Amino acid sequence: MHRKTPLKIIGSNAERTRLHNRKVVLGHLRSHGKLGRAELARLTGLSTQAMSNIIAELESEALILAGERQTKGRGLPAVQYTLNPAGAVALGVEVRPNAILCALVNFLGDTLYTKRIHIESSEPAVVLPTVKAACDEALSSIGKNAPPVLGAGIVMPGPFGRVGLTGAGKAELVGWDDKDPQVLFEDVLQVPVRVENDATAAAIAEQTTGSATDLQSFCFVYFGTGLGLGVISNGEILRGAFGNAGELGHVVVERGGRLCSCGNRGCLETYTSRMAASEFLQKRGKSAESQKDLSDLLAVNDPDLDEWICEAADPLAQAIGTLENLFDPEAVILGGAMPPELLERLIAQLNLIDATVSVRADRTLPRVVRGASGWMTAALGAAALIIHDTYIPSISKVA
Amino acid sequence: MHRKTPLKIIGSNAERTRLHNRKVVLGHLRSHGKLGRAELARLTGLSTQAMSNIIAELESEALILAGERQTKGRGLPAVQYTLNPAGAVALGVEVRPNAILCALVNFLGDTLYTKRIHIESSEPAVVLPTVKAACDEALSSIGKNAPPVLGAGIVMPGPFGRVGLTGAGKAELVGWDDKDPQVLFEDVLQVPVRVENDATAAAIAEQTTGSATDLQSFCFVYFGTGLGLGVISNGEILRGAFGNAGELGHVVVERGGRLCSCGNRGCLETYTSRMAASEFLQKRGKSAESQKDLSDLLAVNDPDLDEWICEAADPLAQAIGTLENLFDPEAVILGGAMPPELLERLIAQLNLIDATVSVRADRTLPRVVRGASGWMTAALGAAALIIHDTYIPSISKVA
DNA sequence: GATTTAATTCAATTGAGTTGAGTATTCAAG
């Protein structure tokens, strides 16, 4: 993740062109659902003959399925192709200080399997074999003749590298400082591995299977231990120079405000996060450590929780305004390890700033929507990342 | 600019591969200065034979120049190739409500010509012919056998489209609402045209010729009429869904703070911007409408200006913290239509937040640096955009 | 039923990169 090495800009050749075009086709099939060869050719700017060849190859690998011919006006009806859900699978793993969450998804990003495993230590020597075993179990759960495994996405708590922002503390893992997790996991799992932070993974999940399916640009506000942000801008993941972009929790919303564990004052996280909620409720003598606790309080319309929501909404609304002005997204999505109903209430309570570039006359989407939530969000997102990679070429986009 | 149409993801073929590879080669030559064929082949992952062909083509078009053979240990010394400064030129135009600024740069982005033209009206009917005439004059200024014109970059005040944020008011142009400037300018100028906002253009200029030459990710804070932000992340321009990303001026830094023309309270722009400075000084009975005025006050160490700088530094520092946490850039650059010395003083005065992901043990660059400044910044940046486009493929990057 | 429209395939061609052999030039070792 630490991108010390300047990114390599490489040339293309026939082989890379072929891989690129495969991804382009899969990407279009994903976003359109079903398409015929001729239409795909038009969309991609390739010849129908080239498309025929690409389709034939993808079909022979069972990544896509031929459907019915579909009549659309005159001419020979086009054979409709769709992605084959069972064409491939991807693993997703979230590594936390005290648990490993493992997920398996199909080629569409749909969940096939999930599991939570408690760990006593978060050192590599413990984590790596545990993850390996979990992945093996996940794969064996879908039977003998399993489809190809595209890879494994790993979510680890950021920020990556030694930065001034280690106060967040709790979430840190021990013994990973000088290691490159990508290499370690690839070694153990023997499949391509990608490491990302939780918020980014969740954002990708949202784009693959959630409410951002047809969004090219959005911000995903992720409620984890702290508060993260995943940004997709014009289809590209925003990572920053060192993979630490999106540290929304420590954006200052109130100068000289509440003291944060990072040493600073007024961080958004101290107002709007799971931690903030449980601290608030603790002062009222209520425990809200787990997501379940929050759900329960919510179910009984707990007045203290309601009060917290009201208090948390304002700083969040301000931060959302900042996101809108800085990223100009199509929408801001709220999700993560929070009960969905709580997110809904929080959204309902938002008093959004009406002077941002996102206040447009031609808006169709709401400015803030609720996304996927729950404990597995990040792990499923990690798997979605792998799926995403097979759809999204690192390529030529044109207006 | 308004990207209503979902971006098209297209396939590749031999022709596009060739164009891509040309750009890749030019890009490497730009960032390394001089390189031999073999080394270029290694950098790009192409065969030396392919590289020879590409180099031959670029040389025949006079975009690159063969230099001396350079000895590096054993073996045949490699012929070193460099970009030919005189190989091509690009136009840059900034359209303001009352003036048009026109610039011409060479293939390296160096300034060849600049001119400021006053206009009475900012309607298309006035602007377009004026721009055309200005460009013609710029081109004729460099003599008869001019190198090929790569295109024209146009900077127009944002935000684009009808958004809630029109309070900024002043800077708006009239009569452009329902028009597509890109098409209009292309029609008149008969060269490829790109339209961007001032901050983004300035950021690109910084990367092409300024202090960000070897940065892949940075934020450029642009002092224009208001306060803009250009973001380059891993070599890509961040535009947002509708081309309005980077509206830094209206990020709220103080809840319930000063009333802004946008109707909101506490916008950064009301504290830290040219407008804010001149309002502050006006209250002290001093005029600081122009950049010259500010320079003069600065020269005499005006205590009121110093006071403003102190007052402006805090909100800016907070905003920079936000940028660091959200974008994780290698550095934040301050530039634009402000006297360079004033920017220096402002930077010196910054009390940066020390809990952001940008506080790294291994930092080499300062967190905030001064970039290009002056009135022509945006126009030169617009031209740099065109140069940039010939170097940066919309392509395959790999770690 | 004849004609137009559109999807698709077949066969030949093309464009750009790759491969492998061979040449030139420099450094280093004997």
Place this chain on the structure above:
DNA sequence: CTTGAATACTCAACTCAATTGAATTAAATC
């Protein structure tokens, strides 16, 4: 000073994945 290793580069043949143009199939329209 000769010889051999290392490196840059070229030549010629080849390969891959695209394009082009003609032919085929099936539906909609006249």
